[in-house]
Amino acid sequence: MRPLALLFVSVALFGADYGVLIRNGRVVDGTGNPWFRADVAVKDGRIAAIGSLADKTAEKVIDAEGRIVSPGFIDVHTHIEGDVEKVPRADNYVRDGVTTVITGNCGGSELKLADWFSKLDKLGLGINVASLIGHNTVRAEVMGTANRPATAAEIGRMQALVDKAMTEGAVGFSTGLIYIPGTYSNTEEVVALARAAAKHNGSYASHMRDEGEHVLQAITEAVTVGRETGMPVELSHFKIDNRRLWGMSDMSLALVEKFRREGVDVVVDQYPYDRASTNLGITLPSWALADGREKVSERLTNPESRAKIAHEMQEMLVNLGHPDYSYATVAAFSGNKAYEGKTISEINVMKGRPKNVSSEIETIFDLILQGGAHMVYHSMGDADVERIIRYPNTAVASDGGVRVFGSGIPHPRSYGTNARVLAEYVNRRGVLMLEDAVRRMTSLPARTFHLRDRGVVREGAAADLLVFDPARVKDRATHEDPHGYSTGSDYVIVNGIVEIENGEFTPARGGAVLRSGSAGQQPAPARASQ
Numbered sequence: 001m002r003p004l005a006l007l008f009v010s011v012a013l014f015g016a017d018y019g020v021l022i023r024n025g026r027v028v029d030g031t032g033n034p035w036f037r038a039d040v041a042v043k044d045g046r047i048a049a050i051g052s053l054a055d056k057t058a059e060k061v062i063d064a065e066g067r068i069v070s071p072g073f074i075d076v077h078t079h080i081e082g083d084v085e086k087v088p089r090a091d092n093y094v095r096d097g098v099t100t101v102i103t104g105n106c107g108g109s110e111l112k113l114a115d116w117f118s119k120l121d122k123l124g125l126g127i128n129v130a131s132l133i134g135h136n137t138v139r140a141e142v143m144g145t146a147n148r149p150a151t152a153a154e155i156g157r158m159q160a161l162v163d164k165a166m167t168e169g170a171v172g173f174s175t176g177l178i179y180i181p182g183t184y185s186n187t188e189e190v191v192a193l194a195r196a197a198a199k200h201n202g203s204y205a206s207h208m209r210d211e212g213e214h215v216l217q218a219i220t221e222a223v224t225v226g227r228e229t230g231m232p233v234e235l236s237h238f239k240i241d242n243r244r245l246w247g248m249s250d251m252s253l254a255l256v257e258k259f260r261r262e263g264v265d266v267v268v269d270q271y272p273y274d275r276a277s278t279n280l281g282i283t284l285p286s287w288a289l290a291d292g293r294e295k296v297s298e299r300l301t302n303p304e305s306r307a308k309i310a311h312e313m314q315e316m317l318v319n320l321g322h323p324d325y326s327y328a329t330v331a332a333f334s335g336n337k338a339y340e341g342k343t344i345s346e347i348n349v350m351k352g353r354p355k356n357v358s359s360e361i362e363t364i365f366d367l368i369l370q371g372g373a374h375m376v377y378h379s380m381g382d383a384d385v386e387r388i389i390r391y392p393n394t395a396v397a398s399d400g401g402v403r404v405f406g407s408g409i410p411h412p413r414s415y416g417t418n419a420r421v422l423a424e425y426v427n428r429r430g431v432l433m434l435e436d437a438v439r440r441m442t443s444l445p446a447r448t449f450h451l452r453d454r455g456v457v458r459e460g461a462a463a464d465l466l467v468f469d470p471a472r473v474k475d476r477a478t479h480e481d482p483h484g485y486s487t488g489s490d491y492v493i494v495n496g497i498v499e500i501e502n503g504e505f506t507p508a509r510g511g512a513v514l515r516s517g518s519a520g521q522q523p524a525p526a527r528a529s530q
């Protein structure tokens, strides 16, 4: 039941052939095929007909003359936990053309998915939501932040949690192997837990152990998980994040392609920006962050361990090719809002410290001891970003979250990822064709995560649809001014419900939780045979 939809249908023509009829558009169907002219009809949440429907009637007729009609975009790499509850309509995503997200990436998800899903069911979602089960989430539950390999008994308990989450509807397993505590695991542990998700036809999404110096080994490790378990592998937010190694994406993409030729199902996703966003903790050696907050403060207070951490940070910085921490900008810091939007180097000066790396490290320690910060890192080269986007098996994904408009100085990717690909890489640089760009936002991600009836304009598929002007589509969010909604989407339809009409939100919301095994997921063969 979607009571809000009734507001919209109150003007309904009883006895009409369809609920919604989109006339005269150019259909970019999500497969990558060239556009074709057709009318698209929607009934009961599904695409009911495609073709010449001039003699048909509908409760709502949309004239898409001069416009593209495409599937709603599917963003397979998001982190919406905790924020979708505040903005269930997910305005930033809907405005950017996104109608489905997969969350729980980088090893961090809700643990009790059934509970969370039923909470989301009641919110009136603007987007469809599917979730992965995160490695770090289950490891923290079983082992806290212990810096050691798991015992057989602990692996058994973690497997049981993964199995439970998959039964509750997760679409796969995610890792975040640079983060605490996943970084303390070995490949064996990851394979063992992934196996529990593979039994339910899940996919494997990995924030790899390294995205710079050791990226080739990290790709190989992720592929090993795919090989051992038979799962499709998604390499998350593919990049080269080491300034000294800019240009190396030719080698990393060649390795991905080599594995594909050998029969491993591995693809990548990417956000189209040269800055990354994550926590401040990643600037510290991982051993320094083990065993909980108290231990971390202890290490940062003890002069000996503090000096050792500082020394390793100096080395890490040199290795990443940065002269200082001016590449690191605070996005959100609850301890002092005045720091938001400032680099570590600037904050260091604000604190009256001398301009040098060791003082900047002291400043980082201060922030860590005050609860840490969310950061934006200028760590990628434009040539790598463009090369990765040109790779045909790269899906477009934001790595963003649901945003409360105006809050903090977040990475603009949550607002503008898809519009940016269309405006910058299709229209301005001309490195992608429109149909191919749309494929990377729709059928390619749907394929990897088994969303069998989404990501295409096809009769019988879920009616997640966009009507947009390809010349007008534009991202408005920048690093300096990140709270800006993308423009150009005249209509956004989610499960047959018109959420944006003539560029403005209607009161209706059509989003739903997508649990695996239902809502268009292919039933798991392994489960059927159990």
Ligand SMILES: [Zn+2]
Binding pocket: 105, 106, 176, 207, 236, 237
């Ligand atoms: Zn990540």
